[in-house]
Amino acid sequence: MLTGIIEGIPAHVRLSTDDLRQALARRRLGAGRGARMGFEQDQVRITGGVVQGETIGSPVSIEIANTEWPKWSTVMSADPIDPEVLAGQARGEALTRPRPGHADLAGMQKYDFGEARPILERASARETAIRVALGEVARQYLRQGLGISLLSHVVAIGGIEAAPTSPSFENLAAIDADPVRCFDPQASARMQELITTTTDGGDTLGGVVEVLIWGVPPGLGSHIAAARRLDARLAAGLISIPAIKGVEIGDGFELAPSLGSAAHDPMVFDGGRIRRTTNRAGGIEGGMSNGEVIRLRIAMKPIPTVPQALASVDISTGGPAPAHHQRSDICAVPAAGVVAEAMAALVIAEAAIEKFGGDTLGDVRAAVQGYRVRLDAAGMAGSW
Ligand SMILES: Cc1cc2nc3c(=O)[nH]c(=O)nc-3n(C[C@H](O)[C@H](O)[C@H](O)COP(=O)(O)O)c2cc1C
Known part of the structure; x- marks a missing residue:
């Protein structure tokens, strides 16, 4: 059973259990043949904060039961179980051969x-x-209150890279319909082939996902304190996803070797609005959103439960042994993209709640509109 709570969502955001079901179904996209995610089914329930399809301003609480749980209720029972009963459970077998790349050994220590x-x-x-599921609540608040939309798409699996074309939000359905959530059909076909041959070879894959966020007002996050910087918060949220080992904001690593004159986003006045001729910064400057599209990339390491079993040790014998193996995904990059969308939505929602507050969705919209009027009046309106 998983439970979670999100606070600060104003009243009157439309939200249904069906929205959450659909979000959870997207997490299983691209799971592929024999994937662990493919056989675990989610049973989601909103347990508080929503009445008749609308938030009521209190924390929104969610519970997700897993159809696999009943098989584990004896071995993982909170209350002690008779050792004789436990001994008869194949599932109770001690896992003494920690898997490299997992929390196993450090956690045991x-x-x-x-x-x-x-x-x-x-x-x-x-x-x-x-x-x-919580990210879906944040996403609905962002969409209904601020007109913010976001998506992720897979840009690399193993060594295969998608063509460098950026989708728009309207392409989300096409991306979700692709078996690996890649916007480039040719690269997608090669990625799928690679997943099949890797599965057959008893190995696993990682890759890269891009997250794009449209409609973010300038000034979410702040330069005034390290912990309030939007880039720092997004990076922390994204790297907290298991197996994510790198986060890039805008052109990120590519900027390091370039000259300053070619690394930033010049400003021009265009019809009374400030426009950027490029978006190398990926929509964040000085720890704040700058009104351009937010562009993030995450690097996922290959799944560490490798079917051909990595070398490990057996704690019970003190000798060498192959790592314990259990059913596992071969490539979870498409799913990690959906999780990354959720984390980005949660971080952006938190920063938007800080900036605009509001007890109701109407309050939020009024505050956002007031901000637009202020920027216009000051001659500082930009792309947003
Ligand atoms: C959506 C998703 C699915 C994953 N599925 C698996 C899996 O089936 N098997 C596995 O060994 N690791 C899987 N991982 C990765 C591990 O959870 C992760 O590598 C491990 O917990 C160690 O954490 P670390 O890689 O951040 O150090 C998955 C990660 C994500 C984001």
Whole structure:
């Protein structure tokens, strides 16, 4: 069972259990043959904060049950189970061969367990399902209150890269319809082929996902304190996703070797509005959104539960042993993109709530409109 709460969402945001079901179904897209995500089914329930399809201003709480749970209710019981009953459970077998690339060994060392079960159940990326559900609440608030939309798309799996074309929000349905959520059909076909041959070879894959966010007003986040910087908050949110090992904002690493004269986004007045001729910064300057499209990339390492089993040790014998193996995804890059959308939505929503406040959706819209009027009056309106 997963549970989660999101605070600060104003009253009158339309939200239904169906929205959450659809968001969770998107997390399973691209899971591929034999994937772990393909057989775990989510049973989602809104347990508070929403009445008759609208938020009421109190925290929104969500619960996701997993259809796999009943099989584990004895082994993972909160109350002690008779050791004889436990001994008869194949699922209760001690996992003493920690998997490299997982929380297994460090968790056993830290929490003093002789086996990995109490660690790996909590460390499992299964928890990202609740992030996706909470992210959907944030997404609805952003869309209905501020007109913000966002999507993710896979730009690389293994060594195969998509053509460098950027989708618009209208392309979301096409991206979701693609088996690996890639916007380039030719690259997608090669990625799918690579996943098949990698599955057959008993190995796993990682990749890169881009997140694009449209309609973000300038001034979310702040330069005044490290913890309030929007780039820092987005980076923390994204890198907190299991297996994400790199986050890039705008042109990121590509900017390092370029000259300053070619690395930034010149400003021009165009019909009384300030426009940028490029968006290398990816929509964030000085720790604040600058009104341009926010552009983020995340790098996912290959799934660490490798079917051909990595070399490890057996804590019970003190000798070498292949790492414990359990059913696992081969490539979770498309799913990680959906989780990244959720994390980005949660961070942007938190920053928007800070800036615009509001007890009701109407209050939020009025505050956003007031900000537009102020920027216009000051001659500082931009792309937003
Ligand atoms: C959506 C998603 C699905 C994942 N599925 C698996 C999986 O089936 N098997 C696995 O070994 N790792 C999977 N991972 C990655 C591990 O959870 C992660 O590598 C592990 O918890 C160690 O954390 P770290 O890689 O951040 O150090 C998945 C990650 C995500 C985001």
